Amino acid sequence: MIEIENLTKTYTTKYGTVTGVDQVSLTVEEGEIFGIVGYSGAGKSSLIRCINLLERPTSGAVRVGGSDLTNLSGEQLRKARLKIGMIFQHFHLISQKTVYDNIAFALRAAGTPPKKIRERVDALLEMVGLADKRNVFPGQLSGGQKQRVGIARALANDPTVLLCDEATSALDPNTTLSILQLLKDINRKLNITIILITHEMNVVKEICDRMAVMQDGRVIEEGAVYDVFASPETELTREFISSVVSFDVPEPVLASVSGTLIRVLFRGNAAGEGIISDMLQHYGVKGNFLHGAIEYIQEKPLGIFVMELAGQPAEVTDALRYLENRQATVEVMKYGR
């Protein structure tokens, strides 16, 4: 659906050239929700803005639904944009126009006949749950409501793609969840491909199918959200994950542990606790749980346990091998004394 190939974006400023995006290649499949995370300045906005050419790539190609947008003329590009919705962190609604007119604006851009516009705006308002705010000005809406108007405007012309630039970053946690839920519904019902950039990992965990992590303009890690959570490959990704799923054991506790400290990960439906108790029964080791949680990512459970194993070194080794045989991922954090 969206193919980004060797995309580079550099900015020329008074102080020299700044690289926003550095040789990024990504493919986003039709109908998926793709999350891009990274810290401030990582190049997320630059990348997403190159997709609808709000920012013209310095080099590389961006194909949406097969056609390379960088080759389009002004008017062709404008037409192509009708099919690529976008929502923003600060909503960017026309403050002097009503909710109705803000959405109608998008439809008029597509040359929709006036009679159709009314029907369509009302249907969109219904969909985002703002039917009662039809004739209100954006200044009278809450952040979440403004973003709903933004979403209605972005979806007005039945786009195939929805780009979300930090769409929930200005919202409180509850409102964030309700907007994410709305995005998920839209994705499922209308089969719209969504690219979402954020610096909040819980947003990704909540609704994304696949994800990429960006740092210094590059994509440093990419994969299914579940896999990335289960086995992050880079330090940065691990850092992001730990903001949502914390397996950190406080330093004093760590110091007081004398046995072997392990982190065990069970993917999917493997019944983690059952397997651990089997292990404790079969081998001469004592187990002491320091941390345990089952996270649901994409509705699939991911069991994570941090425990101390005490016993003869040989027994501990056997116990660990047993866990691995039962499909667990075991990481020894610290060997026993």
Added chain:
Amino acid sequence: MGVEWGRIVELWPDIQQAFFETLIMISISFGVAFLVGLPLGILLFATERGLFWENRFAKSVLGFIANMIRSIPFIILLVALIPLTNLIVGTTIGPYAASVSLSVAAIPFFARLVETSFREIDKGIIEAATAVGATPMMIIKDVLLPEAKPSLIQGITLTLISLIAYSAMAGVVGGGGIGDLAIRFGYYRYDNTIMIVTVLILIVLVQVIQQAGDWTSKIIDKR
């Protein structure tokens, strides 16, 4: 120095006439400034880097012309434009003649104010409109103008008030109007009464326009 009521009554027809002439000068020159200056302001803004009509050449040429006219002292412009005035109006005295130089001066003045008003708009709003696939004309009509409206009204107010000041200067070359009256009677003939009356009229006019502008700008702002 005192106000002689008799003088006011005596010269009342002249005062009325002068007031009327001032209104003519301001209306014509503001009308022209609005009709030409607004599109010019839009062009000055939209030819900027990163905007829909980005064009460095057009931007610098328009900007240069606007700056040039604005840097000429009005009194010199008034004299320099005498041939043009003669060509357009057929005479170089009276309020219609004065309106030519006033218009020329007011066009770039208003255009720059328009440009500044647009610049105050959050770039993100224009960007969102671009992302939605809006045409440049739609962006002008449905984003720039509505978003800048409160600020544009302030710009109109400022232009009108400046025109009142300039129109008083037009009296020097026989433009007519309140300023002309002030100069003819008050300045040349040391007629304090007329001097005070005309100044009072100008003060009231400026106050009324400023108040009306502030009020309108506030009323129409939906933020």
